[in-house]
Amino acid sequence: MKIALYAGTYIREKDGAVKSIYQLVASLKKNGDEVVVWSPDVSADDDHDGVIVHRVPSLPLPFYPDYKLGFFTAETRRQLAAYAPDMVHISTPDLVGRAFLLFAKNKKIPVASAFHTDFPSYFSYYHLGCAVGFAWRYLTWFYNQCDLVLAPNESVRLKLESHQINHVAIWSRGVDKALFDPSRRSMQLRAAWKATGKTVILYTGRFVVYKDIEVVMQLYRRFMQREYADRVKFVMIGSGPEEAEMKRRMPEAIFTGYLTGEELPVAYASGDIFLFPSTTEAFCNVALEALASGLPAVVSDAGGCREIVRRSAGGMVAHEGDVDDFYSTCVALLGDAAKYQELQANALAFAEKQSWAAINGAVIALYQKLVER
Numbered sequence: 001m002k003i004a005l006y007a008g009t010y011i012r013e014k015d016g017a018v019k020s021i022y023q024l025v026a027s028l029k030k031n032g033d034e035v036v037v038w039s040p041d042v043s044a045d046d047d048h049d050g051v052i053v054h055r056v057p058s059l060p061l062p063f064y065p066d067y068k069l070g071f072f073t074a075e076t077r078r079q080l081a082a083y084a085p086d087m088v089h090i091s092t093p094d095l096v097g098r099a100f101l102l103f104a105k106n107k108k109i110p111v112a113s114a115f116h117t118d119f120p121s122y123f124s125y126y127h128l129g130c131a132v133g134f135a136w137r138y139l140t141w142f143y144n145q146c147d148l149v150l151a152p153n154e155s156v157r158l159k160l161e162s163h164q165i166n167h168v169a170i171w172s173r174g175v176d177k178a179l180f181d182p183s184r185r186s187m188q189l190r191a192a193w194k195a196t197g198k199t200v201i202l203y204t205g206r207f208v209v210y211k212d213i214e215v216v217m218q219l220y221r222r223f224m225q226r227e228y229a230d231r232v233k234f235v236m237i238g239s240g241p242e243e244a245e246m247k248r249r250m251p252e253a254i255f256t257g258y259l260t261g262e263e264l265p266v267a268y269a270s271g272d273i274f275l276f277p278s279t280t281e282a283f284c285n286v287a288l289e290a291l292a293s294g295l296p297a298v299v300s301d302a303g304g305c306r307e308i309v310r311r312s313a314g315g316m317v318a319h320e321g322d323v324d325d326f327y328s329t330c331v332a333l334l335g336d337a338a339k340y341q342e343l344q345a346n347a348l349a350f351a352e353k354q355s356w357a358a359i360n361g362a363v364i365a366l367y368q369k370l371v372e373r
Contacts, residue, residue: 001028001033001034001086001087001367001368001371002033002034002036002083002084002085002086002087003028003033003034003035003036003085003086003087003088003089003367004036004038004080004083004085004087004088004089004100005021005025005035005036005037005038005088005089005090005091006037006038006039006088006089006090006091006092006096006097006100007021007037007038007039007091007092008039008040008041008067008068008070008091008092008094008096008097009039009040009041009067009068009092010037010039010041010042010043010048010053011041011042011043011046012043012046012260013258013260013264014041015206016116016173016283016284016285016286017091017116017117019285020114020116020173020283020285021091023174023356023360024089024360024363025037025049025051026049026356027356027357027360027361027363027364028360028364029049029051031361031364033364035051036051036052036053036054036083036085037051037052037053037054038053038054038055038056038076038079038080038096038100039053039054039055039056039070040055040056040057040058040068040069040070040071040096041058041067041068041070042055054076054079056070056071056072056073056076056096057070057071057073058070058071066206066239066240069094069095070094070095070096071095071096072095072096072099072100076096076099077103080100080103085109086109086110086371087109087110087111087112087367087370087371088100088101088103088104088109088110088111088112089111089112089113089114089367090111090112090113090114090146091113091114091116092116093113093138093139093142093143097113097142098142101113101142101145101146105145110147110148110370110371110373111145111146111147111148112146112147112148112149112150112366112367112370113142113143113146113148113149113150114149114150114152114171115143115149115150115151115152115156115160115282116152116282116283117282118156118159118280118281118282118303119135119139121210121279121280121303136163139163139165140163140164140165143160143165143166144164144165144166144167146167147167147370148167148169148366148367148370149165149166149167149168149169150168150169150170150171150363151168151169151170151171151282152170152171152172152173152282152283152304153170153172153282153283153304153307153308154170154307155304155306155307156282156283156304157169157170169366171359171362171363172283172354172359173283173285173288173354173359174354174355174356174357174358174359174360175285175288175289175291175292175351175354175356176356177292177351177352177355179262179265180265180268180269180289180292180293180351181265181269181292181293181294182269182293182294182348183269184262184265184266184268184269184270184293185266185269185270185294186266186269186270187270189266189267189270190270193233193235193254193270194233194254195233195235195254198230198231198232198233199231199232199233199272199273199334200232200233200234200235200270200271200272200273201223201232201233201234201235201271201272201273201275201330202234202235202237202267202268202271202272202273202274202275202290202295203216203234203235203236203237203238203274203275203276204237204238204264204267204268204274204276204286204289204290205237205238205276205278205286206238206239206240207236207238207239207240207241207242207243207246208240208241208242209242210278210280211277211278211280212277212278212279212280212300212320212321213242213246215277215321215323215326216234216236216246216250216275216277217245217246217249217250218323219275219277219323219326219327219330220234220249220250220253221249222323222327223327223330224252228331228334231334232334233252233253233254234250234252234253234254235253235254235256235267235271236250236253236254236255236256237256237257237258237259237264237267238257238258239257239258243255264289265289265293268289268290268293268295269293269294269295271290271293271295272295273295273296273297273298273330273333273334274286274287274290274291274295274296274297274298274315275297275298275326275330276290276297276298276299276300276305277299277300277318277320277321277326278299278300278303278305279300279302279303279320279321280303281303281304281305282303282304283304283308284299284303284304284305284308287299287305287308287309287315288308288351288354290347291308291312291314291315291347291348291350291351292347292348292351292354294344294347294348295344295347296314296315296316296333296340296343296344296347297309297314297315297316297347298315298316298317298318298326298329298330298333299315299316299317299318300317300318300319300320300321301317301318301319301320302320303320311350312346312347312350312351313343313346313350314343314344314346314347314348314350315343315347316329316332316333316343317329
């Protein structure tokens with residue numbers, strides 16, 4: 001098959017969605033298929049493993065310059081027409097994604113789209129709740145023009161279907177166990193964090209309000225004010241527009257910035273508890289990476305992270321936005337070694353079964369049926 005793939009960002013390891021897209025591209029290539037990628041956000045330092053990647057014109061988003069707004073041009077149309085794909089895969093339903101959709105419909109080319117991010121859930125964090133209905137109306141129209149819509153888990157599938165979105169199938173997420181593994185634990189790194197003899201509570205992700213970082217900051221304060229202040233160390237992996245505020249309110253925490261390559265799995269494995277209170281995740285790749293690294297996860301009872309924790313039995317769930325509940329849940333893990341070891345064993349056993357080869361193989365089979373039909 002010849003696949004034309006559009007992604008809002010195509011920078012390796014920038015976020016969970018991009019990691020999934022890179023893995024899908026790798027699986028397609030391994031299957032003997034051909035992929036060409038278009039994106040407004042591309043790294044000039046990456047050879048993309050030999051995959052042709054076209055950068056579409058773009059402008060940085062004014063409220064979040066790490067991400068870009070792309071534009072579909074006549075040159076993009078010429079590139080698509082010259083490539084003559086058998087199928088189009090759209091990862092981001094933005095303006096360029098819409099143009100890719102309309103191009104494919106006009107050419108009678110099958111279209112698949114993946115629901116990576118629950119964008120409508122972000123609006124309430126920016127006091128734009130009135131936009132939620134409009135966003136879902138657009139997404140319902142967009143996804144119902146596609147021949148296949150890929151949801152990361154059962155809860156998202158049900159959510160999409162509740163908005164009358166059709167042709168929904170599951171594309172779960174895998175994890176590279178050769179990369180994320182407890183054997184990468186580094187006592188030298190823990191010493192550099194000044195965490196020797198302490199429990200490391202680790203967060204990985206973007207520092208933005210819709211990741212519920214307010215819960216993280218309040219939880220840090222709660223620990224620093226009580227008897228556990230000398231027994232825990234908070235390590236924050238990532239970056240984002242709220243970083244300065246987080247550093248101000250979490251002065252004893254370690255901020256590593258974005259980590260890539262082997263630095264990220266070493267950092268995961270060198271932690272003890274994975275904290276991720278976000279309620280806006282569609283899947284939550286970071287939780288799966290933490291479980292594979294041997295860290296029990298403490299997550300919210302809303303969003304995609306909850307489903308991973310419940311399926312794996314590798315963590316604990318606290319009520320969304322409830323700092324008291326998150327605190328008592330973390331403290332319970334600190335004081336119960338047997339429970340911690342049970343969750344850790346469950347997490348590792350679950351991660352062993354989440355290979356990208358098996359998960360992406362099922363998606364490729366769906367693609368082949370669409371192309372043949």
